[in-house]
Amino acid sequence: GQNIDQPTEMTATEGAIVQINCTYQTSGFNGLFWYQQHAGEAPTFLSYNVLDGLEEKGRFSSFLSRSKGYSYLLLKELQMKDSASYLCAVREVGNNRKLIWGLGTSLAVNP
Amino acid sequence: DVKVTQSSRYLVKRTGEKVFLECVQDMDHENMFWYRQDPGLGLRLIYFSYDVKMKEKGDIPEGYSVSREKKERFSLILESASTNQTSMYLCASGWIETQYFGPGTRLLVL
Numbered sequence: 001g002q003n004i005d006q007p008t009e010m011t012a013t014e015g016a017i018v019q020i021n022c023t024y025q026t027s028g029f030n031g032l033f034w035y036q037q038h039a040g041e042a043p044t045f046l047s048y049n050v051l052d053g054l055e056e057k058g059r060f061s062s063f064l065s066r067s068k069g070y071s072y073l074l075l076k077e078l079q080m081k082d083s084a085s086y087l088c089a090v091r092e093v094g095n096n097r098k099l100i101w102g103l104g105t106s107l108a109v110n111p
Numbered sequence: 112d113v114k115v116t117q118s119s120r121y122l123v124k125r126t127g128e129k130v131f132l133e134c135v136q137d138m139d140h141e142n143m144f145w146y147r148q149d150p151g152l153g154l155r156l157i158y159f160s161y162d163v164k165m166k167e168k169g170d171i172p173e174g175y176s177v178s179r180e181k182k183e184r185f186s187l188i189l190e191s192a193s194t195n196q197t198s199m200y201l202c203a204s205g206w207i208e209t210q211y212f213g214p215g216t217r218l219l220v221l
Contacts, residue, residue: 031208033208041214041215042201042212042213042214042215043154043201043210043212044212045209045210045211048208048209087153087154089154098156098159098169099156099210101153101154101155102153103151103152103153104153
């Protein structure tokens with residue numbers, strides 16, 4: 001079956017580094033996505049990984065290991081505005097228009 | 112900048128009413144999506160459309176229908192609203208690699 005697991009909640013301190021993990025079990029794999037969603041707002045695209053390795057984009061990096069069915073989102077130099085929910089989503093082979101979404105990780109950044 | 116707009120931010124309807132939620136995008140995207148988002152259940156796909164007049168059911172299509180008469184507009188229809196359809200409804204458009212979401216419509220069915 002299809003399954004995406006993320007921690008429900010995480011807490012971190014301003015200025016620190018936090019890693020949000022995502023594991024997936026899907027019928028084939030054709031890309032993994034991370035979205036950020038602030039409370040009461042729509043999700044916004046952060047990153048897309050289809051090959052193994054680390055993709056860096058400013059303070060945010062995303063890592064993928066296809067053999068382990070595992071990804072993480074790394075947030076550096078945390079700011080209060082990073083408090084949000086982070087959604088992991090996977091595209092399966094053979095269904096290029098649909099994503100399978102995780103339930104999201106709610107990150108609270110404290111001063 | 113890509114813009115996806117939804118007809119209402121907040122909507123209150125009564126059980127049994129027919130409800131129309133509209134979504135408009137300005138980037139000539141072929142794909143458009145309707146999701147609902149509920150606490151503890153995450154984002155669930157209701158329907159998506161990959162071209163004008165083309166649609167496919169998502170994971171929870173029951174109680175909903177859609178219409179795509181023009182490329183830029185994708186409508187979600189609740190034929191007879193029920194209280195269990197109280198939710199946040201999100202429209203998105205774009206390529207599968209990058210979906211751009213509208214601001215959402217928070218629907219309350221009484």
